[in-house]
Amino acid sequence: MKQFLCELLFTCALAGSGTPPIEDLTYGTLLYEYFQEDHQAALLTALVAQQQGRRGEKQTQFDLAAGSFAFADGMYDYANQTFAAIPEGEIEPLDQMRLSFHLAREYHRRQDWTALGPQLANIELGKSWFGKQKLHPEVEYMRGEYAVHLGEYDKAAQHFNLMAETHPLRAYGLFNLGVAYRLADQLPQSQQTFQTLANLPAYSDEAYDLSQRAKLALALIARQQKDTQSAETVLSALPGEGRYQEVAMAAYGGLAMDNQDYELAARIWMTLQEQDYWTPSTATARLGFPLSLEKLAGEQRASTELALLQFQRAEASFMSRLDDLTRLSAQAEDPQWVQSLLEVFANDEQDDEQMQVLMQKWQDQLGHTDWLEWLATDKINQALTQWRALNEMETWVGALPEKLGALERVAAEQRRRGEQAQLMLQGEGLLAKRELLQARVNEARAELSALRDATPKPESAWMMPLADPEERALLTELGDMRKLLVLMNDKDRAKWSARIGRLEGVLFYRLVDERAARLQALNKTHKDLLTVLADVDARIERVQGAESNFMAGVGTDFLVFQDRAADITRMVNAARNSRETLLADEIRGRMQQEMEQVQQYLLVTRIAIARATDQLSVASTSGLQPGGLQQ
Amino acid sequence: MTGIAKSIGAALLLFGCALVWADDTKSAALDVEMEDVKKALVELKRDLVILEEDLLFPASSQVSVFLSMDVGEFFELDAVTLKLNNKEVTHHLYTEKQVDALFRGGVQKLYVGNVKQGDNRVTAFFTGRGPNGRDFRRATTVEFEKGFEPTFIALAISDETADFQPDFVADVSN
Numbered sequence: 001m002k003q004f005l006c007e008l009l010f011t012c013a014l015a016g017s018g019t020p021p022i023e024d025l026t027y028g029t030l031l032y033e034y035f036q037e038d039h040q041a042a043l044l045t046a047l048v049a050q051q052q053g054r055r056g057e058k059q060t061q062f063d064l065a066a067g068s069f070a071f072a073d074g075m076y077d078y079a080n081q082t083f084a085a086i087p088e089g090e091i092e093p094l095d096q097m098r099l100s101f102h103l104a105r106e107y108h109r110r111q112d113w114t115a116l117g118p119q120l121a122n123i124e125l126g127k128s129w130f131g132k133q134k135l136h137p138e139v140e141y142m143r144g145e146y147a148v149h150l151g152e153y154d155k156a157a158q159h160f161n162l163m164a165e166t167h168p169l170r171a172y173g174l175f176n177l178g179v180a181y182r183l184a185d186q187l188p189q190s191q192q193t194f195q196t197l198a199n200l201p202a203y204s205d206e207a208y209d210l211s212q213r214a215k216l217a218l219a220l221i222a223r224q225q226k227d228t229q230s231a232e233t234v235l236s237a238l239p240g241e242g243r244y245q246e247v248a249m250a251a252y253g254g255l256a257m258d259n260q261d262y263e264l265a266a267r268i269w270m271t272l273q274e275q276d277y278w279t280p281s282t283a284t285a286r287l288g289f290p291l292s293l294e295k296l297a298g299e300q301r302a303s304t305e306l307a308l309l310q311f312q313r314a315e316a317s318f319m320s321r322l323d324d325l326t327r328l329s330a331q332a333e334d335p336q337w338v339q340s341l342l343e344v345f346a347n348d349e350q351d352d353e354q355m356q357v358l359m360q361k362w363q364d365q366l367g368h369t370d371w372l373e374w375l376a377t378d379k380i381n382q383a384l385t386q387w388r389a390l391n392e393m394e395t396w397v398g399a400l401p402e403k404l405g406a407l408e409r410v411a412a413e414q415r416r417r418g419e420q421a422q423l424m425l426q427g428e429g430l431l432a433k434r435e436l437l438q439a440r441v442n443e444a445r446a447e448l449s450a451l452r453d454a455t456p457k458p459e460s461a462w463m464m465p466l467a468d469p470e471e472r473a474l475l476t477e478l479g480d481m482r483k484l485l486v487l488m489n490d491k492d493r494a495k496w497s498a499r500i501g502r503l504e505g506v507l508f509y510r511l512v513d514e515r516a517a518r519l520q521a522l523n524k525t526h527k528d529l530l531t532v533l534a535d536v537d538a539r540i541e542r543v544q545g546a547e548s549n550f551m552a553g554v555g556t557d558f559l560v561f562q563d564r565a566a567d568i569t570r571m572v573n574a575a576r577n578s579r580e581t582l583l584a585d586e587i588r589g590r591m592q593q594e595m596e597q598v599q600q601y602l603l604v605t606r607i608a609i610a611r612a613t614d615q616l617s618v619a620s621t622s623g624l625q626p627g628g629l630q631q
Numbered sequence: 632m633t634g635i636a637k638s639i640g641a642a643l644l645l646f647g648c649a650l651v652w653a654d655d656t657k658s659a660a661l662d663v664e665m666e667d668v669k670k671a672l673v674e675l676k677r678d679l680v681i682l683e684e685d686l687l688f689p690a691s692s693q694v695s696v697f698l699s700m701d702v703g704e705f706f707e708l709d710a711v712t713l714k715l716n717n718k719e720v721t722h723h724l725y726t727e728k729q730v731d732a733l734f735r736g737g738v739q740k741l742y743v744g745n746v747k748q749g750d751n752r753v754t755a756f757f758t759g760r761g762p763n764g765r766d767f768r769r770a771t772t773v774e775f776e777k778g779f780e781p782t783f784i785a786l787a788i789s790d791e792t793a794d795f796q797p798d799f800v801a802d803v804s805n
Contacts, residue, residue, distance in 0.1 A: 019783070019785055019802035019803060019804040020699075020785055020802075021804070022783055022804070024738075025697045025699075025738055025740075025783060025785060027738075028697070028699055028736065028737055028738025029697070029737070029738050029739070029740050031732070031735070031736055031737040031738065032729075032732045032733065032737025032738055032739050032740075033732075033737075034737075035728075035731065035732035035735050035737050036728050036729065036732050036737075040673070043673060044673060044676055044677060044680065047673065047674070047677040048677050048680050048681060051677060051678075051681055052681060073669065074662070074665065074666065074669070075666050075669050075670060075673075076662065076666065077663070077666055078666065078670055382661075383661065386661070386665050389665075390665075390668070393668065393672055396672075397672075400679075403679075407682065407683065407686055410686050410687065411686055414686065538779065557678075557682060561675070561678070561679065561682075564671070564675050565675065567671065568668065568671050568672055568675060571664075571667060571668045571671060572668055574664070575661075575664050575665055575668050578661055578664060579661070582657070582661065
């Protein structure tokens with residue numbers, strides 16, 4: 001069952017009977033983190049496992065996983081180096097395919113189409129047990145994108161259609177395909193692709209956004225095909241709110257102008273220009289409204305005076321906007337100003353109240369939230385995301401000295417204990433006692449060996465080692481008695497000697513009978529002594545080792561850690577400055593762009609004012625009414 | 632008039648650029664800069680994790696408890712409580728995402744701590760929903776002798792197809 005859930009990305013850790021080895025548990029741990037989209041934690045687990053030698057036989061799988069996590073975390077070079085270091089010839093076909101998949105993702109990211117093709121061709125997932133072709137959505141997405149690059153648009157569409165309808169990447173694929181069809185002037189196919197996208201359910205914010213853009217694109221294509229009715233239908237079906245509502249309204253106004261329906265156009269422009277904020281659409285409306293009035297005046301349906309008045313209002317509005325932009329451009333030269341603007345994005349998204357205060361502050365300075373449009377590019381978005389990540393890194397590194405301090409105190413305590421143990425080893429003579437134990441072991445071993453080889457004799461030297469303590473006492477007593485025999489008369493000596501001999505004989509034969517069992521018992525005692533000795537040795541070694549490790553290793557490491565943290569802080573600051581510079585450049589650039597646009601509108605407005613003034617002047621000198629309506 | 636139409640069209644010409652293909656030399660340089668920071672940071676974190684483990688959980692007293700799940704059709708996991716030598720050491724309440732991660736083959740490192748040398752006992756209490764959606768609570772215990780090497784305890788939830796009941800197993804490796 002679980003095999004069906006395994007992905008092309010990684011090997012799944014399958015639960016089996018018995019205790020899994022540590023490499024399986026560690027690999028499973030990084031999968032657990034990956035499945036929760038915590039790529040940094042997963043990468044860290046992989047790197048720790050590598051450093052601790054806990055990868056067992058799974059080195060290739062770990063490398064593939066580490067490379068993939070690094071890739072997901074934006075460490076593209078690191079990922080590439082990791083993949084490149086995997087010896088292709090030594091890995092199994094399935095892992096080879098996984099490697100191709102990871103490399104394909106990297107080439108796709110870099111848009112290296114030449115390298116991407118062969119890697120995609122290496123991926124063949126085969127068929128399921130009931131004969132259905134196995135698919136991986138990301139592979140199909142990359143195949144579709146590759147086909148788009150080759151100009152094989154229909155093939156690309158096939159790949160995108162193999163993906164699940166609500167897969168996040170499918171919407172992007174369809175959008176890019178629609179754009180490609182349009183650029184290739186294949187408008188019906190482009191229309192069909194955008195239509196598919198527009199019909200997608202809004203399963204995510206991104207999908208909704210793309211479907212709205214698809215609808216706008218459909219309107220644009222309809223206009224391009226002179227199908228104004230379709231364009232109007234599409235535009236009027238767009239929701240009355242959302243990111244593209246104003247763009248749609250502006251497009252609708254433009255469409256009305258194309259259709260020479262100046263009354264409708266005037267209504268649209270009027271609605272749009274009444275917004276109290278500034279966007280490219282509302283700016284267009286400020287000019288579009290008097291222009292449509294001028295056209296209506298030409299048809300005798302409005303007065304030239306009214307058009308002139310609106311042109312003058314537009315002129316005032318454009319000039320005011322230019323003043324604002326000039327002031328803001330000067331402010332954007334101040335790094336503090338840029339940095340405080342970035343605070344909006346550095347704020348914890350969960351803290352709505354604080355965010356509201358910041359947004360209000362910038363709204364007061366910049367007017368509405370139209371300035372957010374300046375930042376709505378992939379490049380800026382990435383820089384802002386990275387800036388926020390850099391702030392988090394700084395916070396982490398900033399808290400490190402405290403953590404290192406705590407660890408250093410733990411190390412110092414352990415070192416103290418290690419030293420204490422060392423003193424105990426020396427001071428209480430533990431090492432000397434250990435030597436005594438060793439001597440006993442050696443003695444027991446020698447005795448055992450001698451007894452195994454010796455022929456049984458009714459002599460003390462043979463009998464004593466085999467005897468138990470009671471028997472040993474008896475043997476000693478009998479030996480002492482035998483020494484006293486010299487003090488007896490001959491008759492008693494013979495009698496007692498025979499008696500002692502009998503007793504010794506009984507003991508001897510008992511020992512001979514039980515020799516095997518007693519040797520076995522002696523052997524066991526010897527083994528027990530060896531175990532005790534090994535245990536004592538290990539403890540002594542550990543205490544001695546701990547002492548030297550703490551003195552030599554950890555003490556030095558803390559200094560290295562502090563140096564490394566300081567280096568990272570420097571790198572973080574430099575990287576943050578780069579992003580602040582980029583943001584400032586981009587804001588200035590976007591402001592300049594908008595200023596040029598406003599200046600162009602201002603020029604057109606002033607020409608129109610001159611035109612309307614001339615008309616009114618000519619009319620007043622000739623006594624004619626310049627518009628169709630009475631003022 | 633044409634100017635307006637053009638400017639309106641220009642807003643929509645944004646469509647001319649692909650959404651996911653964007654890069655230039657400047658942003659590539661920023662990417663490299665960012666990657667260098669990330670790499671230095673992740674390596675520092677790696678070494679710190681190892682140092683922490685060495686200091687706080689020496690091999691001679693370290694015990695780690697892992698949890699995995701095979702299929703899990705007969706049991707919907709809500710929480711796990713872990714007792715070490717009859718003392719509660721951790722309690723984990725699972726999110727849907729975490730259960731899904733286990734279901735897909737992930738292994739959770741539930742606990743890492745220290746134990747005394749010699750005999751020890753770990754008991755895990757699993758709470759959730761069993762077959763037919765009924766409340767389900769089960770425990771599994773394992774005893775082990777702590778040696779000088781790190782001890783790993785693997786808890787596994789699997790399906791017992793014979794009686795359509797979940798099975799809870801604990802294994803030890805030294």
